[in-house]
Amino acid sequence: MRRPVDADRVRAFMRALGLAARGEHTVYLVGGATAVLEGWRESTVDVDVAFSDRDDADELLRALPRIKDELELNVELASPADFVPVPGGWEERSPSIAREGSVSFLHYDLYSQALSKLERGHDRDLLDVDEMLTRGLVERDRLRELFAEIEPELYRFPAIDPPSFRRRVESALAQR
Template sequence: MAIDLKFYPEADDLYRAIPQIKEQLQLNIELAAPSDFIPELPDWQNRCEFITREGSVSFYNYDPYSQALSKIERGHDQDVADVTSMFRDGLLTHEKLLSLFNEIKPHLYKYPAIDPKTFSDAVDQVVRSEIDH
């Protein structure tokens, strides 16, 4: 099993605990978030879903729109399947996904690995495919 983590705000104690947690739980832990791969979406913090609180630490699922756009940009078959599931589970709407994508488009130049046209075409294709279902 693998999990991706982003600490907000950053906390040295949590970083120092990762090796022990990885060993005890036999997890692959990556320090990664969608904003490491695509521009940060406006208001992403308010779309994170609360999971639980343990002591002074709260756990959230990362903003589903950030996850979806990051997966669409990466473009693996499993990523596209994940986004399809997110639509079917009611976590995403076509309008909001397109609106947020259009808001980050002007900032794609900061991510040289991303081809804006290819990314835009992929977003359009996923949305069209979902509308057709």
């Protein structure tokens, strides 16, 4: 088992991926990597990433096994879009982190991340959403609006139980 990934190790991963790239790329950090870089978690078990254009990310995908081994960390390809409908405009809501070489790193839209975490409903995910709300990274009213935007599309994700998802959203928004 590999050791936990802290902020320094996430940044080392970003540098290594930037060095591996020849062309322009946009990489979105998701989940624990966001939590670690934003400072509400000390570490995460892996670095979750998504590419703006996965079809054009072959050079980065080919570099991932080497980078994972060299840095002794786990990397997963995952984004909120794998789990929930993503609200429109997510790209514009994705905060910039840094640029390494020809790679721009951004946090995947924090509202989409929060909605995905609320749908999953794991204790750690709910704590992450609470931190996003407490730190003002997502606003309650806007999160409610964006949930309402995606709610009609939930049928596209048969594993989701819409009433349970709605209850978790409302519960998270009612706290504090």
